[in-house]
Amino acid sequence: MKMFVAEITHLKKSFDGNEVLKDINIKLEKGQNLVILGRSGSGKSVLIKCMVGLLNPDFGSISLLGKDIAALSERDLNVLRKKIGFLFQSAALYDSMTVRENLEFPLHGSKEKTRKEIDALVMEMLKNVGLEDAIDKFPSELSGGMRKRIGLARALMLKPEIILYDEPTTGLDPITSREISNLILEVQKKYNAASVIITHDVECARITANHIVMIKDGYCAAEGTFQELSESTDDWIRSFFNQEK
């Protein structure tokens, strides 16, 4: 029996009368990499921001790890957020903090771990992304790809059950993009975390996706595996996948 860690039902979201998401229905299985594919401005980022409560949906429900996020108090939502990792499009590293402090930040306020355990965890996460040497650097000293890797390391600090990636390869060269995509795959294998990967990068989708949902005009226009969608006869889907060929 399939076990779902996230379920989105009839989600609607609009801004100033402009309906961005009209009816989104998505289910995420445990340990699955789900890629949300769509054109820029199709509301993909809005969707994952709704998932972590950064934006409130106008209609519909979002259930994460069995909890309806709309029904949670601020405190309970923060507890739930500790089980979810989020990699922002711009990595969103704290400029005033070093890489070490950035990685320690998700543990802020927690007294469960000793200093030694925190140091070991920071090193483990930096090793995961291959950037142990950057530990005392500031974000301004890092390249775009390195920032994304550190952002991923920070998202993994609490060993989340769900990881949300917002355009993980945007703004990176093809080689670094591939490296980040492979890293997402490694993370899935190592921590058995379910992931939602928002992207318009078909190559990233090819490497990472177990399942793909395509968003068009605020609706889930198509879904399937990479293989199924790339062989589709639909013009719109083909126009998306043929850009690679």
Next chain:
Amino acid sequence: MTTIPVLPNHKLPVTNINHPRQSFMRLAGNFFTAITRLAAFNFKFFKEVLRPPYEFKVFIQQAFLVGNKSLPLISITGFIMGLVLTIQSRPTLAEFGAVSWLPGLVSVSMIREMGPVITALIFAGKVGSGIGAELASMKVTEQIDAMEVSGVNPFKYIVVTRVLATTLMLPVLVIFADTVSLWGAYIGVNLQGNVNIHLYFLQVFATLKFADVVPAIIKTFLFGYAIGIIGCYKGFNANSGTEGVGAAANSSVVYGSLAVFLIDMVAVQLTSLFT
């Protein structure tokens, strides 16, 4: 009777935008919206400041940064204020043969009004703009969102600590600036005269009353609070893009300085009622 359509600002018909009544309605609408939002922001501050967990470490760090950042500028300005005020006041007092009142006059002017207001204005320029720009930049680069998804309350972590730091550090800086300005005034007095340090400070403290010092210090807490909360509000609600960062920094200084004058005006009225 003319009916004025109620539309969101961006939907106002272009042809009517300069109609005086509609322009006035739009301005009034924006003004009251901003006031309501600022009031809600203040209310949230008082709600969060009392609720644990307390970010004591971040508050200490911010208090150090805020004080340390402004100290050199405030020292220089305080010294110059005292010196210049003394030099400028001397000829007028000399006309009445009242040069001996110079230490008393300068100390009352500095402690009551010039020290707090000028220090607060410099503080608004230096610290208020810094807070506005920093928070706006954090907002634009999604750092505030990143805090929120980490399960950390960004309002408590960023806003409460900074506003507390500005509220408590400005009075300290004002006391320091007042002290430095009295030394500046001492040098000013001795540029064209010869008053020993003992006599100078004796005259200063003989002139100053409780009613000069305490209300002046109390109002600096309000100045510090206003500068901090306006900087945070502007930064926290900045529009996207680099333009938003610049606008937040700019409006933090403008509205922070305006708030200083408004609070000062009210404080002077209140003080005069009780003295």
